[in-house]
Amino acid sequence: MARQVKVRALLNKGRKGVSLDKLPKVLTEFRQFLHALSEDLGVDDSSGWQGVDFKETASLQFTAIANSIVEDPAYTAFNESAMNVVLNRQDTRISRKTRYQYAQMASPLDVDETISIGIEQPQTGEEGAADFPPVVWNELTKQGAQQIQRSVRGIVTARASVQGIIHSVFIEADQPHFQLRELSTKDLITCNYCDSTYDDLATALKQRRAVVHVFGTSKVDTLSNKIDVLTVDRIEIAPSADKSFLDRFIGCSPGLVTDIQATMDRARRRGN
Amino acid sequence: MGTRLNCVYLDACCFIEAASFERGKHKPGRESDVLFTKALLEAHFDREVELFTSSLSVAECQCIKDDKSQRILDDQVKENFRIVLTSGQFVSLVQDTILVAQLV
Numbered sequence: 001m002a003r004q005v006k007v008r009a010l011l012n013k014g015r016k017g018v019s020l021d022k023l024p025k026v027l028t029e030f031r032q033f034l035h036a037l038s039e040d041l042g043v044d045d046s047s048g049w050q051g052v053d054f055k056e057t058a059s060l061q062f063t064a065i066a067n068s069i070v071e072d073p074a075y076t077a078f079n080e081s082a083m084n085v086v087l088n089r090q091d092t093r094i095s096r097k098t099r100y101q102y103a104q105m106a107s108p109l110d111v112d113e114t115i116s117i118g119i120e121q122p123q124t125g126e127e128g129a130a131d132f133p134p135v136v137w138n139e140l141t142k143q144g145a146q147q148i149q150r151s152v153r154g155i156v157t158a159r160a161s162v163q164g165i166i167h168s169v170f171i172e173a174d175q176p177h178f179q180l181r182e183l184s185t186k187d188l189i190t191c192n193y194c195d196s197t198y199d200d201l202a203t204a205l206k207q208r209r210a211v212v213h214v215f216g217t218s219k220v221d222t223l224s225n226k227i228d229v230l231t232v233d234r235i236e237i238a239p240s241a242d243k244s245f246l247d248r249f250i251g252c253s254p255g256l257v258t259d260i261q262a263t264m265d266r267a268r269r270r271g272n
Numbered sequence: 273m274g275t276r277l278n279c280v281y282l283d284a285c286c287f288i289e290a291a292s293f294e295r296g297k298h299k300p301g302r303e304s305d306v307l308f309t310k311a312l313l314e315a316h317f318d319r320e321v322e323l324f325t326s327s328l329s330v331a332e333c334q335c336i337k338d339d340k341s342q343r344i345l346d347d348q349v350k351e352n353f354r355i356v357l358t359s360g361q362f363v364s365l366v367q368d369t370i371l372v373a374q375l376v
Contacts, residue, residue, distance in 0.1 A: 184367070240359050250310050251294060253346075253349040256292035
């Protein structure tokens with residue numbers, strides 16, 4: 001049977017009203033959570049979600065229902081994994097990013113406010129039970145959310161070199177740094193420098209829009225897949241050339257690779 | 273920033289073959305491949321497309337050896353590779369970071 005997956009939400013259970021300043025922020029995070037969850041579980045939610053069944057008995061309770069339709073196995077898998085997220089249980093199908101986003105829903109709230117998420121319990125196969133499935137609720141507080149985020153966020157220290165263009169410099173900041181626009185990702189990377197690398201930086205800035213290679217130690221956020229900060233050891237200006245350089249490059253070393261097939265055959269013979 | 277251009281990844285062998293190109297001596301099919309590589313490098317220079325290669329390609333192109341394991345590049349050819357691969361004008365480097373290594 002084809003069905004629509006759904007997730008229930010309840011804001012500030014037992015209290016009156018929800019701040020209109022916070023509501024759009026919470027809903028934005030909730031929507032991102034639904035997308036992350038769907039992505040993990042292979043549910044196509046590109047056609048969006050609808051808010052339905054708004055209740056008057058609570059400050060704000062409603063059901064988010066996906067516009068797309070899934071078959072029974074995917075529906076059950078979605079509910080099982082969603083339940084594992086809200087109950088903070090292990091589930092290899094769920095990414096750390098999704099768990100982080102689940103906790104992120106509480107970030108706009110005050111410490112005494114909550115958001116509860118309700119998931120339909122996976123069915124045990126009883127006839128007719130599917131029409132009135134019991135819902136398991138879990139309440140997320142700001143403190144609980146912070147614990148989840150701390151547990152899934154990973155920072156790795158690694159040596160790195162980044163190729164980019166210096167975007168802006170903050171000489172008089174407590175920690176002097178510059179922002180580097182990385183060429184391959186277009187991300188802005190914060191690069192902390194010290195007195196010993198100041199001259200390198202000044203030299204690089206003399207040449208407008210110079211491409212530079214920045215070497216140092218990076219703190220990498222494995223959740224966002226981005227370099228958080230790079231502590232600079234060295235800055236080198238990349239070489240430059242005009243377009244006609246390619247005419248010199250193409251064919252600059254003829255005979256460099258003679259006969260690929262013959263070379264591979266020789267290598268294989270050596271291997272034997 | 274505008275919309276992202278079309279992206280193409282080139283492996284080290286594309287650059288090595290371009291450097292080793294010799295008109296009339298390449299296999300006919302391969303000859304056009306080299307010219308396509310050149311057209312792509314020019315298109316990156318003109319910001320019509322985004323080319324990427326791994327920072328490991330720099331090592332691969334600088335350390336080409338013959339079948340007797342002897343390095344065979346002279347300094348001028350090495351410099352040519354360095355300009356093409358690291359200037360950012362013809363291709364952008366994808367750094368071999370922990371993110372790439374983990375494939376997360």
